[in-house]
Amino acid sequence: MSNDPVIVGVAESDLGVTGKSILQLIAQASLKAVAEAGLTLDDVDGIATAGVARFSASAAAEYLGIAPTWMDSTFEGGSSFELQLNRAVEAIRTGSAEVVLIAYGSNQRSASLRTLGGVTFPHTPEAQFEVPFGPLNPISMYALAAQRHMHEFGTRPEDLAEIAVAARAWALLNPAAYRYGAGPLTIDDVLGSPMISTPLHRLDCCLVTDGGGAVVVTGRDRARDLATSPISVLGYGETTTHVAMSQMPDLTSTGAVTSGARAFAMAGLRPEDVDVVEVYDSFTITTLLTLEALGFADRGEGAALVADGGIAPGGRLPVNTSGGGLSYCHPGMFGIFLLIEAVRQLRGEGGARQVEGAEVALVHGTGGILTTHATVILGSDR
Numbered sequence: 001m002s003n004d005p006v007i008v009g010v011a012e013s014d015l016g017v018t019g020k021s022i023l024q025l026i027a028q029a030s031l032k033a034v035a036e037a038g039l040t041l042d043d044v045d046g047i048a049t050a051g052v053a054r055f056s057a058s059a060a061a062e063y064l065g066i067a068p069t070w071m072d073s074t075f076e077g078g079s080s081f082e083l084q085l086n087r088a089v090e091a092i093r094t095g096s097a098e099v100v101l102i103a104y105g106s107n108q109r110s111a112s113l114r115t116l117g118g119v120t121f122p123h124t125p126e127a128q129f130e131v132p133f134g135p136l137n138p139i140s141m142y143a144l145a146a147q148r149h150m151h152e153f154g155t156r157p158e159d160l161a162e163i164a165v166a167a168r169a170w171a172l173l174n175p176a177a178y179r180y181g182a183g184p185l186t187i188d189d190v191l192g193s194p195m196i197s198t199p200l201h202r203l204d205c206c207l208v209t210d211g212g213g214a215v216v217v218t219g220r221d222r223a224r225d226l227a228t229s230p231i232s233v234l235g236y237g238e239t240t241t242h243v244a245m246s247q248m249p250d251l252t253s254t255g256a257v258t259s260g261a262r263a264f265a266m267a268g269l270r271p272e273d274v275d276v277v278e279v280y281d282s283f284t285i286t287t288l289l290t291l292e293a294l295g296f297a298d299r300g301e302g303a304a305l306v307a308d309g310g311i312a313p314g315g316r317l318p319v320n321t322s323g324g325g326l327s328y329c330h331p332g333m334f335g336i337f338l339l340i341e342a343v344r345q346l347r348g349e350g351g352a353r354q355v356e357g358a359e360v361a362l363v364h365g366t367g368g369i370l371t372t373h374a375t376v377i378l379g380s381d382r
Helices: 022-037 056-064 077-094 127-133 139-153 157-171 187-192 256-267 284-293 302-309 335-347
Strands: 005-012 046-048 070-072 099-106 195-197 211-219 231-240 276-279 360-367 372-380
Touching: 005 022, 005 077, 005 335, 022 056, 022 099, 022 211, 046 056, 046 077, 056 070, 070 077, 077 099, 077 211, 077 231, 077 335, 077 360, 077 372, 099 335, 139 195, 139 284, 157 187, 157 284, 157 302, 211 335, 231 256, 231 335, 256 284, 256 360, 256 372, 276 284, 276 335, 284 302, 284 360, 335 360, 335 372
Parallel strands: 046 070, 046 099, 276 360
Antiparallel strands: 005 211, 005 231, 099 211, 231 372, 360 372
């Protein structure tokens, strides 16, 4: 179709410790992404965001000075922006919007919004079953999944540490990464960092930073006159499996099995066709479970995939080439940054971390506590 939706602009705001407000970060990233595409905010007639306020899309639109005819405030944690991309694709296809801006910002580090105990909502059904045991939310829940994976498949803390080591190696190639100048990690470094919730150490956990990002989507007919090479959305899938950890069907298998299968079927591709993988890495176990669920490794065999630098630069499968949430940035909901990095890799703009010949990228957002899953497969016109 001549008007197939394509991504034509991506950008980050300042990252790290910024001192900026949420809306300032959204505006900074949005203006950069729109300008990169050769557009202005006057061209934007659709907006999607989450986590800003009670009426997130309205608040962002007001701050940016636009009056969109299409809006989306889907809020499912780390998968929100992959979900919103699919809704933006449908908006373009149906003519509900011509140019959609997907944007996000968080100042959680500057504003000290993240606490070790996390947030518990006392009105939810699961609270009565989980809160009395004093979990650190969400890390204790991910630790539970890690313990179960170790019990069933013999996975070791060293295997999870490989994921953090690989993320740091990618970050050392990315000047925008929070850990860019921090030096390489070793497995011993990870295992020697403080234990937060057994078996997850501090360096098994994502960063806490400020940051914002933006993605611009339009139709291919409009994209022909714009400044960037369009990136196609080839396949998409989503699902949600639970909210309470006690209701997760299987601690060692996530909804990425379903969302990934649907995305691959729509794209007419298989895992071996993917050149670069960008998956949510809130914790090292998140990466391992997701790679298995998406079919890059058999169930229980993710440790063999990541072993000996398997997902690091020069490894068997390039994963989280920006440095990921573990070493690049993590402002609350990381999903939009997965899309940004995938687009840059497919354009050949990765610099020192560029994956040679990358034409197909898989992006996977994970929301909640392994709760909501959204898989996107992107393709380069190259």
